[in-house]
Amino acid sequence: MALLGLLVLLALARPGGATWDTCRGTCGLRPVASDHSSLVSDYETSGSSRVASLVKDSPGVPPGAWPGVVGIQSALENGTWHMCAGVLIQPRWVLTVARCFFRSGDASIYEVVIGAIDLGEPGPNAVLRHIQRILLHPEYVAATATSNIALVELDTPVECSDYIQLGCVPDGSLAVPELRTCYIAGWRATPASAPSPRLVLQEAKVRLMDAQLCNSSRWYGGAVHPQDLCAGYPRGGIDTCQGDIGGPLVCKDNDGDYFWLVGLASWCRGCSGKKRPGLFTSTQHFHGWIQAQLGSTPAQKPTEPALIPSLTPPLIPTVITEAPEVELDTSITVSFPKDILLRFFGTLQDFLDFLRDKIDG
Template identity: 60%
Template sequence: MVLNESNAIPEFGSSRSAKDTTLDANKGAWPGIASIQVTRENGTWHLCSGALVSHRWVLTAASCFIGAGDVLKWKVVIGATDLAQPGHGAAVFQIKQLLKHQHYDPTTARNNIALLELEQPVECSDYIQLGCVPDSALAVPELRTCYIAGWRAAPDSAPGPRLVLQEAKVRLMDVQLCNSSRWYGGAVQPQDLCAGYPRGGIDTCQGDIGGPLVCKDKTHDHFWLVGLASWGKGCASARRPGIFTSTQRFHSWIRAHAGPSLTGPAPAPKATLNSPEPQELVPPKLEPPKLEPPKPEPPKPKPSAESSHPFMDISFPKETLTGFLRKLQEVLELLKNRTG
């Protein structure tokens, strides 16, 4: 978080000073915010923020992991307001895998969104809760009460920086205004949100990338996780508000990976006339092949009178034929003697 006191606009009442526009967050006030940290030889460092959206998944920005190296050695702290003294309500998790959006473009920050899967599931408590990602049914631009949060060095921290969670109220701004020539000149993507103030003064900064932008529902007493801190030019400058990745635009992508518990259980799909009811997939049973008796060959057709041979083939046993020839030879010899 960053506060430019010369430009800050009091948002908590006219009697407050510019210094009051960012407040230290009470413990448990941001139960879904996460600190993404890396441990190196010179200590453990907070690099980015994120938001818990499922018992195993933290939503953040893909730009946090440019040249990150082995992300599986990083860790995620949830439920803490003071990173130097997380307290009993906080929990630390190792990272199982990183899923960056497949079409993330680091040059334009298009599709700047990612998911971190945690090694162990998160148990919710007074200090740890899941954020609600809106679907297309919510009119996000109509929400008026919005807040950002991030860790900022405490002014009295010594000898080293002590990061404490701070919050501030912001306004959702018209994206076309943010994209005008005197502002961001067309660099804001269609799936982005713009939040802050025209004069600047209150803004997210480097360590807040991936952090949540939440807005209060117009009719119910809960907040929606509508954005993730993505980028900006400078911090808290005039006509340079914070740019946030709209979670609503990526609701289907988030749900596909993090599960259906983002906005409550989804209703079962109704069968239509053109769509058969879903069937359970059961592996086929393997049965032995049935052995059928061989089929008798059909009888050969008898030759007709026109096609039959004039002589009939007669076969005799060999001994009978030999005896017949011997008798015939004897008769011929007898006839020869009588004629002679």
């Protein structure tokens, strides 16, 4: 009973009821809407004949559906303009494409919106950061979009939440071509008929396509680089377009409930055309360069898939310190880190709430 009382107190004492208060070195999670994108229709099998870049007539994705995506804007004399997208990969670092900064490499004119769906009304879950430094890949060639990748250092770190998470950059051990469920996202204008058109985040399901096919004579005719990925559909209809550059291409892990950031929207010929799928900079290809610039341990994929999408990251950290002792009635002493206990019972409480909602519903 003494142990049970302690467990109840710890469960009630979890900080603010929040379980996603920091990034904790975990990436690839979508705590609020991890099931949402599984409902996005597969364009190839939907029977639709409508051609569109992403889903341009959509009102946008639900809040939290893409917690790693950021909007990069330039503040100029004539207003603030959306330039491109990117993905948060460390609390202080955003990965995007070098093409985003074609107008100016002056970091002072840019700002980054993180955790927003509607760039016109970011909402209370979003944060704004200024850019401290821009690192373009040294082999970037603007004319051909070769090595089209860049890192952006923010002026202050970002704390993770349900609406802000880190993207997972795969290393060479991941067989990217074998990933089967992939999505793209980008900011598109709301329909012109809307009362006040705004840029809202939209998404679409795509398929990774064979690079040799994309590079064939009737497709891109040799213009696809070895560091590019090709994603979309042979008949077109779903693609990235202007305003989407730097946007993510993510694929769900075949075995776990997390997502890999495998590409960044780089370039294309036209939008949504037949035999003109989107081309994406392969983040795996530049994994070594990314790590060299960051000079720190990368965020890691979850060690175990979450049982319920909205629960916390893995409960076992890589380093355990300051473990308080808890005495059981049997006089056996077991050591647990307080941090693990707090998060465990916070998760347990969330799970019980989840079950109660299901029963009441």
